[in-house]
Amino acid sequence: MKAPVLDVSHYRKEYRGKVAVRDLSLSVAPGEICGFIGHNGAGKTTLIRSVVGAQPPTSGEVRVCGTDVWREPVAAKRLMAYVPDNPDVYDFLTGIQYLDLIADVFGVGTEERRRRAGELAGRLELSDALGDPVSAYSHGMRQKLVLTGALLHDPALLVLDEPFVGLDPSASHELKAILRERADSGGAVFFSSHVLEVVERLCDTVAVIRRGELVASGPTDEVRGSASLEDVFLELVDERDDLVVARRTR
Ligand SMILES: Nc1ncnc2c1ncn2[C@@H]1O[C@H](COP(=O)(O)OP(=O)(O)OP(=O)(O)O)[C@@H](O)[C@H]1O
Numbered sequence: 455m456k457a458p459v460l461d462v463s464h465y466r467k468e469y470r471g472k473v474a475v476r477d478l479s480l481s482v483a484p485g486e487i488c489g490f491i492g493h494n495g496a497g498k499t500t501l502i503r504s505v506v507g508a509q510p511p512t513s514g515e516v517r518v519c520g521t522d523v524w525r526e527p528v529a530a531k532r533l534m535a536y537v538p539d540n541p542d543v544y545d546f547l548t549g550i551q552y553l554d555l556i557a558d559v560f561g562v563g564t565e566e567r568r569r570r571a572g573e574l575a576g577r578l579e580l581s582d583a584l585g586d587p588v589s590a591y592s593h594g595m596r597q598k599l600v601l602t603g604a605l606l607h608d609p610a611l612l613v614l615d616e617p618f619v620g621l622d623p624s625a626s627h628e629l630k631a632i633l634r635e636r637a638d639s640g641g642a643v644f645f646s647s648h649v650l651e652v653v654e655r656l657c658d659t660v661a662v663i664r665r666g667e668l669v670a671s672g673p674t675d676e677v678r679g680s681a682s683l684e685d686v687f688l689e690l691v692d693e694r695d696d697l698v699v700a701r702r703t704r
Contacts, residue, residue: 456483457520459611459642460505465514467500474500475666478514482611482659487633487643489653489674491683492663493691498646499539501663502615505644506536518611532560534611535604539619541596549575549584549591549599553606560607567606574602577628593620601629605636612636614645618652630656654683664691 458481465478475497482488492498503509505516507523507530516523523530543552550571557567575581578598583591591599597620604612612633618626633643633656647653653660654674660683661671669690670677678686 456485458483458517459486459519460488460613460644461515461517461520462501462505463515463517465501465504465516466512467497467504467509468512473666475663478663478666478668480661480668480671482642482644484610484640484642485637486658487637487645487656488659488661489657490644490646490661490663491648491650491653491687492646496663496691497666498663499615500666502536502613502644502646506534506613507531508536532607533609534613535607535609537597537600537604537612537614537617539615541600543588543591543596543599545589546587548587549580552588552599553584553603556603557606562606570606570608571602574605574632577632578602578625594622594625597621598625601632605632610641612641612643612645614643616647617645618647618649626652650682650684650687654678662687662690 460482462478462480465475466473467475478501490498500509504511505523507527510524518530518533521530521533547555553567553571572581575584578601580595580598580602583595588596588599597617617629621629630652637643637658657674659672660674660677662669662677670686674683677683
């Protein structure tokens with residue numbers, strides 16, 4: 455078995471003593487796209503923020519290509535890229551200035567940054583706007599810009615939080631193709647989504663979180679069985695289960 459690109463082990467996160475995610479372990483291998491699904495408030499963003507080094511776990515470990523994200527943060531961050539659900543970009547920069555800043559941070563050479571930025575911005579239909587200030591960008595354009603920046607240093611792991619929200623159909627189509635290509639060339643992709651049809655069609659593996667606990671994970675076909683992912687998801691996260699349990703235990 456190939457060593458995982460992302461390896462989360464016994465992750466736990468508490469906010470002021472309240473448990474948000476408990477004892478969560480999962481891994482994503484090279485060549486895999488893993489979809490992370492769960493209801494609102496289940497704990498997806500909480501885990502994602504710890505995976506990318508933005509918020510420390512209460513306990514547990516997160517490793518990227520074997521590097522501990524919290525013990526060796528700079529080395530780990532070189533190996534990955536993160537596209538948050540609400541891209542926050544300096545308004546006073548133009549698109550190209552933002553991309554140059556990101557390329558400088560990651561030490562991407564001039565030739566390489568121009569080639570990659572040109573190709574990605576072209577595919578996402580952002581090229582014509584790169585000279586404009588980010589303050590004039592729509593939400594979708596900001597997402598495309600952050601995505602372009604995220605791929606400039608060719609990260610082994612790409613982490614995205616709700617990447618399809620706000621993208622138009624052609625950008626969404628292109629993003630799916632980009633994620634597939636990254637996986638096919640040996641990278642790993644981990645993203646959260648509420649769009650189960652996309653997860654079902656695109657992801658090699660899925661992880662389902664419910665109230666901070668992983669309730670299912672594995673190859674998409676196995677998790678889904680003969681049902682649709684939506685049916686399985688609704689069954690797994692059905693809040694009414696608790697009522698049934700409560701009634702039974704009364
Ligand atoms: N900074 C914080 N302080 C206190 N509680 C928090 C904080 N961030 C998240 N939480 C709580 O942790 C739990 C998980 O939240 P999280 O944002 O990870 O959910 P999510 O699965 O990403 O939800 P959504 O699908 O709505 O984005 C929720 O109960 C939330 O209220």
